[in-house]
Amino acid sequence: DYLSLSSSSSIDSILWSNGSTNDRISVDSSGQYWVYAINNHGCEFRDSVYINIKGERPHIEPHYSTACDGYPVQFSDFSVAVPPDQIAYSSWVIGSDTISSQNTNYIFPNAGEHNIYLKVVTDSLCWADTSFTIHVYANPVAEFTPLEGCQHDTIHFTSLSSSIDGAITSYQWTIFDSLYLGTEIYKSFADTGEYELVHYVSTEHGCFDSIVQKIIIKPSPIVDFYFTNSCEEDIIIFNSNIEYPSYYSVINTLWDFGDSTGSSIANPSHIYSSAGSYMVSFSAKLINGCENKIIKILDVYPKPTAGFTYDSACTNKPVTFTDTTTDAISSIWNINNELFYGKNIEYIFPDTGSYDVYLYALNDYGCSDTAWQEVIVHSAPVASMNIDPEYGNPPLEVSFSTNSTGTNYFWDFGDMNSDTGSNVSHIYNSEGIYNVFLVVSNEYTCSDTAYGTVYLLPSILDLQILEINFVDSITLLQPEVVIYNNSTRPVKKIKLDFGFDYPNEFVYFWNSKLEIGEVERIKLPLLLNTDEERTSFCVKATAIDVLDQNDANIDDNILCTSLSNTLYIMKLFKSFDYLNLWINIPSDGQFFCSLINVLGQTMFKSEVIEANRGMNQFKIPILNLTSGIYMLQINYNGNILTKKFDLIGH
Incomplete structure (x- = not known):
């Protein structure tokens, strides 16, 4: 405890019995204590007192918790008495309230500075007191944004919390029973509706605040798009698909074609100037402000570079068109409105003039290109010698x-x-x-x-008449002579003398070219009636373009054939289900005929037929024969005559 000197006048000097010159001294033991003082008037006075020590002053030690506005502050008295004394009671003075309790809770009406007084008394009535000031901290204000968002979007929640009394050191978010830390969080919502979000903040002093807000998640559109074939320099059609609630409407669409160009219409078209992979995006926004985007990779394929060359274009001569296109799997040509297929083709232009030639080339990506050239067709000379x-x-x-x-x-x-x-x-x-x-x-x-x-060559002239035949001409017969050039030179002009019995009735000139070793069948300009009775028909052949040389063998230049004493077939033709046979019989007699197939099998054999001399006509049934090649065999008095014919398509 202490002894203090008090006076009504000003004291100039003080002296205590323990030699101290202060206003007060500490009393540590029982005994007589005196003081000597001189005031400002020079007057002296003395006083003494006997002090009896009952106990020692307690050690006072107040404690309190963090003080936050609006929350209880825990005041605790940890004072200690000197044994054998004990603390008898404690008394707190907080604001205008006096609280007689060792420990107490107190809620301050406002933030700021507040004075606190504590007095502690022991059971020996020794006491100690202390006064101090505490600071009640203002609480932070929890706040965040936004309070609404769009379905499927990643929403950026940002804390707007503030504190005027100490820095905010902790930010907490609670949603879907999950805890997140930080001044901002990112969250997406798969479904529309209302969701509860709790935001909690605390300061460096332990003061805190929290806020619970309803987050409104609005519907977003569901977007997709499709595109047609993707070839460079071709028009590509983009078709969008947007799904959204009927009570909303689309207010904006946006395309990014991935080549620094875009469009705002729903279904645009676009041309890519070069091949490559392009990242194409499409987005749509509803009237509620929500939008959605989809990104697809579009592969634009290279198109072939169609081209062709051609040689000179001349009338009635094949013009070769050569396709110079690279990487093409299909080539289609359009010449004079005619289509041709193949890489290289030939075409004969019918006349002179200008013609448009197109080449359509297609590669394995399905991309195409067209080449066009105007082809001028000129007249070609006609060579002769x-x-x-x-x-x-x-x-x-x-x-x-x-x-x-x-x-x-x-x-x-x-x-x-x-x-x-x-x-x-x-x-x-x-x-x-x-x-x-x-x-x-x-x-x-x-x-x-x-x-x-x-x-x-050594020139040898030798024409040979090999045979004389009669061919059908409507209902009459026309002679046909078969001539062989056995010469060592061609023959261009032949004179044919012919007639009945002697070759001196008619003349025919043949003008062409009969090469060495060639055979020519020449029909004579004469028609014979089958009913006429003639004995023989003769033909003589003479080369008239070789005036400087005679025929080496004149005997084979003349040939006669019997018309009455010769067995020969004058006419053989098919008519419906029969084979019509016109045959010359030398004299009255019997004959029979057979039809033999290519396997040598006899498919038909007639009965013995009585025939008169001259021309005879017979019908041979062929209804049961199949298509194929057959041999007609005539047996007359031991003489056999054969004739090949076909029933193709029978």
């Missing part, structure tokens, strides 16, 4: 000329020699048959080729 002479013995100078109109003439003489010009000559030094050709071309590189032959 004149050879004089065509025959001879080496050495032989031959003149070659042409009546063709052109700008270039190329002759190949067939002996590894050639020349140019419209009229040329050449000397052959060796025997042989030389095939000559002439190529005539004009200023448009159109060309034509003519062919000829030069014969340098």
Whole structure:
């Protein structure tokens, strides 16, 4: 405890019995204590007192919890008395309230500074007291945004909480019984409706606040889109699909084609200038502000680069069109409104003029391209040649000329020699048959080729008449002579003398070319009535273009055939279910006929037939025969005559 000096006048100096000069001294033991003092007037006075110590002053030690506005503050008295004394009671003065309790809770009416007084008394009536000030902290204010969002969107919740009394050190969020920490969180909601979100904050002083808000989740549209074939430089159609509640409406659509371009219409079209992979997005926004987006990868495939070349285009000559397109699996040509398929084709233009030629090329991605060219078709020359002479013995100078109109003439003489010009000559030094050709071309590189032959051989002329036949001509018969050129040179003109019994009634001139070793069937301009009775028919053949040479074997130039004493078939033809046979019988007699197939099987054999001399007509049934090749066999008095015929399609 303490002894203090009090006076009504000002004290200039003090002296205590323990030598202290302070206003008060500590009393530690029982005994006599005195004080000597001089005031400001120089007056002296003295006083003394006997102090009897009953006990020691307690050690006072108040404690309190964090003080937050609106929340109880725990005041605790941890004071200790000096044994053998004990604390008798404690008294708190808080604001205008006096509380006689060692420990107490107190709610302050407001934040700020508040004075506290505590007095502690022991059972020996020794006491101690203390006064102090505590600060009641203001609570933070919990707040966040937003209070609504869109279905399927990731919503960014941000704390707007504030504190005027200490920093906020803890942010907590509770939703769906899950706890999240931080000043912001991200959350998405699969379904629409109302959801409860709790936000709790606390400061560095332990003061806190929380808020519970209803979060409204609005419906978002469900979006999708589709597209057609994707080839570069082609129009690609995009079709959108948007699903949303009927009481809403779409207020905005947006496309991003992935090539720095876009569109705001629902179903746009777009052309990509180059191939590649593009990230295409489509979004739609409803009137409630909610939108949704979908992203797809669009592969734009390269298209082929169609192209073609062609050689000179000339009338009536094949023009070769060559497809130069790369990476194409299909090529379609359109020439003069005719379609052709294949990479390379040939086409013959019927006339001169301008023609549009198109090539459609398709690759394995299904992408196509079209090439077009205007083709000018020019007239081609008509090549011809004149050879004089065509025959001879080496050495032989031959003149070659042409009546063709052109700008270039190329002759190949067939002996590894050639020349140019419209009229040329050449000397052959060796025997042989030389095939000559002439190529005539004009200023448009159109060309034509003519062919000829030069014969340098020992010239032998020998025409042979092999046989005379009679062919059906309506109801009459026309003679046909078969001639063989057994010469060593071609024959171009043949005179045919013919008649009944002697070849001197009629004349026919044949003008063509009968090559060496060739056979020619020549129908004579004469019709025979089958009822006429003639004994024989004769033909004589004479080469009239070889005036410098006689026929080597004149005997085989003439041939006669009997019309009455010869068994021969004059006519054989099919009529419905019968085979009509017209046959000349030399004299009255019997004969029978058979039909034999290609396997040698006899399919039909007639009975013995009585026939009169001359022309006879018979019908042979063929109803039961199948299609195929057959042989008609006639047996007359031991003489056998055969004739092949077909029943194809029977």
